[in-house]
Amino acid sequence: MKMHGIDRDRHVIHLHCLWIVGCVASSSLPSGPLSISSPVGSQAILPCKWKSQLDNVPVCHILWQTPDAPVFEQNGEQRWQASEFEGRLEVPGEKLWEGDCSLILRDVQFGDVGLYESFMVVDRKRRKRRVFIQSVHLSVYDHKSKLSMGMGEDLVLTLHTPQAMRVVFQGRNSTEWKVLWMRGDGKVNGGRLEEAEGVVVLRGLRLDNSGTYKVLDSHGLSVSTVKLTVEEVAKTQKIIHIQDKPVGKSTVYRSSSLLIVFVLLISPLIQHLV
Known part of the structure; x- marks a missing residue:
C-alpha cells in the first residue's frame, strides 16, 4: 500500500512537471496577429522586430506578404513591391540593421485591409529558409x-x-x-x-x-x-441687439424720476420768493 502511494505521488509530480513545461513552451511561441487601425489616406506602420527571433544575420533580407501573395521584399539595396502598392511601401534601411523591420504603408486605402506577415530570409550553408517574424492585421476606417x-x-x-x-x-x-x-x-x-x-x-x-x-x-x-x-448669423446679432434695449430704457426712466423729484423740492422755494 505504501509503495502504491509513492507511485501515485510520483505520477502526480510527473503530470505537474509536464504541465509546467507545456506552459513555458507555449509562452515562447509567437503570439497572434497584432491589430492596427488607420484612417484612409494616412500612414500606417506595421510593426516588426527580427532580433527577437534571430541572432545576427549576414544580410537583412526581409519579406512581407499577405495570405495571397508577396507585397514587399528587400534584400540589401534591392527592393521590390507589388504593383498595387507601388510607391507606398518602405522598410527604412538604417533601422533594419538595428532589428526594426516594420513596414511603412503610405496613403492607406480600403483595399489594403487584411493580414500581413513578415519573414526574414536566412541564407545558411547555401540553403535559404524563411523565419517567421510577425503577423499584423490592418483595418481602415473613414x-x-x-x-x-x-x-x-x-x-x-x-x-x-x-x-x-x-x-x-x-x-x-x-x-x-x-x-x-x-x-x-x-x-x-x-x-x-x-x-x-x-x-x-x-x-x-x-x-x-x-x-x-x-x-x-x-x-x-x-x-x-x-x-x-x-x-443665420444675422439672427444672432439681432438677439444681442434686443438684449441691449432694457439697459437704455432703465437709464431714461431713472433720469426722469430724478428730474421730477428735483422740481418737487424747489417748487416751495420758488413760491416763497415770488
Whole structure:
C-alpha cells in the first residue's frame, strides 16, 4: 500500500512537471496577429522586430506578404513591391540593421485591409529558409465630423487622399445625392466650388447648404463624411441687439424720476420768493 502511494505521488509530480513545461513552451511561441487601425489616406506602420527571433544575420533580407501573395521584399539595396502598392511601401534601411523591420504603408486605402506577415530570409550553408517574424492585421476606417457654421463662411472639405474622386451632397430634407465636384471634370466643378491642393472649398455658405457631404474614392467608398449645419448669423446679432434695449430704457426712466423729484423740492422755494 505504501509503495502504491509513492507511485501515485510520483505520477502526480510527473503530470505537474509536464504541465509546467507545456506552459513555458507555449509562452515562447509567437503570439497572434497584432491589430492596427488607420484612417484612409494616412500612414500606417506595421510593426516588426527580427532580433527577437534571430541572432545576427549576414544580410537583412526581409519579406512581407499577405495570405495571397508577396507585397514587399528587400534584400540589401534591392527592393521590390507589388504593383498595387507601388510607391507606398518602405522598410527604412538604417533601422533594419538595428532589428526594426516594420513596414511603412503610405496613403492607406480600403483595399489594403487584411493580414500581413513578415519573414526574414536566412541564407545558411547555401540553403535559404524563411523565419517567421510577425503577423499584423490592418483595418481602415473613414473620417467623420460634424460642423456648425454661419452664413457667408467657406466650407473646406479635405480630400485626405489622391484617390478621392468625387464630392457628393445630400440636403437636410432630401433623399437625393448631388455631385458637387468630380476630379478632372470642369463642368461639374463650377459655381462657388474651388479646388485647391488636397481640398475642395465651397464659398459663401447659405442656409440651404445644410446637409451631408461625402468624399468618395474611385470605388465609390466613403473617404469622409461631414454633417454641416448652417446658421443665420444675422439672427444672432439681432438677439444681442434686443438684449441691449432694457439697459437704455432703465437709464431714461431713472433720469426722469430724478428730474421730477428735483422740481418737487424747489417748487416751495420758488413760491416763497415770488
